[in-house]
Amino acid sequence: MPIEKWRLVSFPGELDNGTLTSKGLNTKHVFYSRDWDNNKWVKPDTLYLGEAYWFKHQYGKKIDFTPGSGTSLPLEPYAMELFPGWNFIGNPFFFSVPINLDQGDFYGPVTYGIGEKSGWSEVVTEMQPWGGYLIQNYTDTVRLSN
Structure with missing residues (x-):
């Protein structure tokens, strides 16, 4: 994780209690999600599968994320x-x-x-593990499946 740079991240797999533990994670490391209904940034209490979060690593130490116990998704749609x-x-x-x-x-x-680069990417055709993404849906609510 680059130091002093904002990134969109996600967590592959289902965490048993929706929480993430980290060695060295403190108040300088905060996850943010968007509450679109109230147009606010919030610090989530729970991390959800398939959602992205803003994260910024704010000091010079490396960070070791430990996802804790959880389950990988089965290889099905x-x-x-x-x-x-x-x-x-x-x-x-x-x-x-x-x-x-x-x-x-x-x-x-x-x-x-x-x-190490900041800024928005072009449209991607492949989502990376641990990667977070933004999509604008111009239609009604839809379900995507792989």
Whole structure:
């Protein structure tokens, strides 16, 4: 994780209690999610499968995330709901997943920062494990499945 750079991240697999433990994680490391209904940034109490979170590693020590106990998803189709408007999504698997959306109905997925670079990416066609993405849905609520 690059130091002093914002990233969109997600957590592959289902954590037993939705929490993440970390050696050295303190108040300088905060996850944020978007409450679209109230148009606010919030610090989530629980981390959900298939969602993305903003994260910034704010000091010079390396951080060792330990996901705690959990379960990998079975290798079968996985469905994700996209609401009208903007959606933060994450890859729910520990491997890359191809994604190809009709850009007439959607914009994205895009991610923020790749490697040491900051800024929004172009539309990607493959979601990386631990990666977080933003998709704008121009249609009604839809379910995507792989």
